[in-house]
Amino acid sequence: MTISPLAPNAFPDLPVIRGARFAAVEAGVRYAGRRDVMLAVLDAGTSVAGVFTRSSTRAAPVLDCQSKLGKSSAGSAAILVNAGNANAFTGKNGANAVAAITTAVAATTGVEEQRVFTASTGVIGEPLPFDRITQKLGELNKALSDTAINDAAEAIRTTDTFAKGAGKTVLVGGQSVQIAGIAKGSGMIAPDMATMLVYIFTDAKISQKALQAQVSALNNTTFNCITVDSDTSTSDSLIIAATGASGVDVENSLGFQTALHDVMLDLAQQVVRDGEGATKFVEVRVSGAASDSEAKTIGLSIANSPLVKTAVAGEDPNWGRIVMAVGKSGAQADRDLLTIRFGDILVAEKGWVSPKYSEEKAAAYMKQSDLVISVDLGIGGGNSTVWTCDLTHGYIKINADYRS
Numbered sequence: 171m172t173i174s175p176l177a178p179n180a181f182p183d184l185p186v187i188r189g190a191r192f193a194a195v196e197a198g199v200r201y202a203g204r205r206d207v208m209l210a211v212l213d214a215g216t217s218v219a220g221v222f223t224r225s226s227t228r229a230a231p232v233l234d235c236q237s238k239l240g241k242s243s244a245g246s247a248a249i250l251v252n253a254g255n256a257n258a259f260t261g262k263n264g265a266n267a268v269a270a271i272t273t274a275v276a277a278t279t280g281v282e283e284q285r286v287f288t289a290s291t292g293v294i295g296e297p298l299p300f301d302r303i304t305q306k307l308g309e310l311n312k313a314l315s316d317t318a319i320n321d322a323a324e325a326i327r328t329t330d331t332f333a334k335g336a337g338k339t340v341l342v343g344g345q346s347v348q349i350a351g352i353a354k355g356s357g358m359i360a361p362d363m364a365t366m367l368v369y370i371f372t373d374a375k376i377s378q379k380a381l382q383a384q385v386s387a388l389n390n391t392t393f394n395c396i397t398v399d400s401d402t403s404t405s406d407s408l409i410i411a412a413t414g415a416s417g418v419d420v421e422n423s424l425g426f427q428t429a430l431h432d433v434m435l436d437l438a439q440q441v442v443r444d445g446e447g448a449t450k451f452v453e454v455r456v457s458g459a460a461s462d463s464e465a466k467t468i469g470l471s472i473a474n475s476p477l478v479k480t481a482v483a484g485e486d487p488n489w490g491r492i493v494m495a496v497g498k499s500g501a502q503a504d505r506d507l508l509t510i511r512f513g514d515i516l517v518a519e520k521g522w523v524s525p526k527y528s529e530e531k532a533a534a535y536m537k538q539s540d541l542v543i544s545v546d547l548g549i550g551g552g553n554s555t556v557w558t559c560d561l562t563h564g565y566i567k568i569n570a571d572y573r574s
Contacts, residue, residue: 175561176443176539177332177422180444181323182339186316187347188373189413190215193313194325197302200292207303209310210249210369211279213439215414218247218287219382221389229289230257232407234272238284240378247361248281248410249369250303251286251326252515253354257290257298267300278311289367289407291354292328302303309369311523319371323352327365330356330444336436337412340429345418347374347426349534351433356398357439368393368408368437370430374413380421384430385410392434395466395556398445400474411433442557447564450482452557455544458509464501471499472543473558482541484561487532489517490497509549512536 190212192206212218220239222232252273257264268288276283286338290298337350355366377382386409393408410430420426443451454473459465472478474497481488488508496503506521513535516524535541 173331174444176447178440178467180416181320181333182337184319184350185339186336187319187348187350187371187413188316188412189216189415190371190373191226191314191316192318192322193310193315194321195306195309195313197252197306199252199299205321205325206253206304207310208251208325209275209307209314210322210371210411211281211314212247212371213413213415214246215244217244217376217378217381217411217412218245218285219378219385220407220409221386222408223404225404225406227259227398227404231289231290232405233393234265235287235289235407235409238287240382241284242375242412242454244482246281247285247287248275248279249409249411250275251285251367251369252290252298252303253326253328254292255290255296255298256292256294256405258294258408260295260297266300270300271303274307277305287409289405291405295511319350319352322369326354328354328356329446330354330563332444334437334440334444338429338433338441342374342418342420342423344425345416347416347420348372349374349429349433351437355440356444356446366406366441369445369565370410370433371407372412372430373412373416374420375411375412375424376412376416377417377420380450381410381412381542384427388427388431390432392438395554395555396438396442397470397473397558398442398448399561408529408547429480439557442538442559445515445565446568447560447562447566448559449539449558451540451564452482452559453542454556454558455542456547456555457518457544457553458503458547458549459545459554460550461552462554463552465547465552466556467501468496468499468503468545468547468556469556471495472545473556476561479558479561482536483562485533485536487512487517487529487536489523490541491517492545502549503547504549507546509546530559
C-alpha cells in the first residue's frame, strides 16, 4: 500500500497514559499477516464519554456503546476494536456477536460487561466471525502494556495508509496531565457526530458528565468539520477515557480543554490527509456569513463538491466552482458581496473577477500540497473552517476494489 503523500513523517511519540494499557494481535478477521484487533484496559475510576454516528443504519457495536455510556459505574473499563468487518447491517447476528465479545472480554479481563465498549470497522453486511476475536483474548490480555498504543493504532486500520496518533502534555495547577489519541479513517468520511473510529486517553481526573460535555462541544469544531467524500459511516465512534490516575482535576481547566481540542483537531486533520487517493489538503475558511451554522453549511458545500474537489486535483484555479458551491448550499448569500481568495490571492469580489487577479499566480498556488480557499459572504459575523481533500482517480480505484 502506497502511503499518502500528505502523511506525517512518522507516528508520533505519544505520552504514556497512567492507568491505561494496550495490546494488539493478528486475528484474521479479514486481513492476513497484520494486526487487526486491539484491546485497551483502563483502571478503576475511569470516566468514559463518547459521540457516535447519527446514521439511521448504525452498526450493532455503536448501538451497544450508546446504551452503556453514562449508565455504568466508575470501575475499570475495556475497549476492543476489530478491523476488516463492520458488523453493520447484520441483524440479530450483529447483536449476538457484540454480546459474545463483551461477555468474553469481561470474563478475560475482569472488567464489568457493562463497561466493555466495542467497535468494528470494515465491510458492511457480512457476519462478524467473532470467534476469531474471542479466541485471541487471552493473548491480548497477557500482552497488555502501557507503551503499546502505537500497536493499537496499527490494528484499527482498514484502507488507511498510515496509523494516526496525536498527544499533548498540559500543566494544570503546576501538575502534568497527559493526553494521547489514535484514529482510523480514510474514506466514508463526512461525520455527523464524530468520525470513523477515534480513541482518546488521558490520565486526568474528571466526571463522566463533564467529560461528555467537553467532548461533545469540542467535536463540533474538529471531527464534525472534516469531510473526504460526504458519506457518513454506519460505524462512526469517538470514545474518550479519563483514568484519573494523575489525580489532577481538570473539570474547570481551560488549559486541558485547549489541549484536548488540539489532539482532536490533529487526529481529524490526519484523517483528511489520508483521504482515499488524496494529493491535496484543503482548508476552507468561510467568514461574513449570516451565522456560524450558515458559514459551516457553505464551507461543507464547497468541501464536498465533486467539481471543486476535482478542480483542486487538477490544480485548476477554477473559482467558478466555488461560486457554484456557495450558491447551491441553501445558506444566505449575495453574489455582489462575495469575496474569494486562493491563499493570499484575491480572486473575485463584488460579483466579478478581481481586476488584480492573476491566473498565472493562482495556477502556481494550486500546485502546492496544502491549500487554503477563503470565502467572505459580506453579510454578517458568521465564521467556520472545514477541512477536506481533493478527489482523484485513486479514490475510484480504492472503492471500486474495496471488497475484491
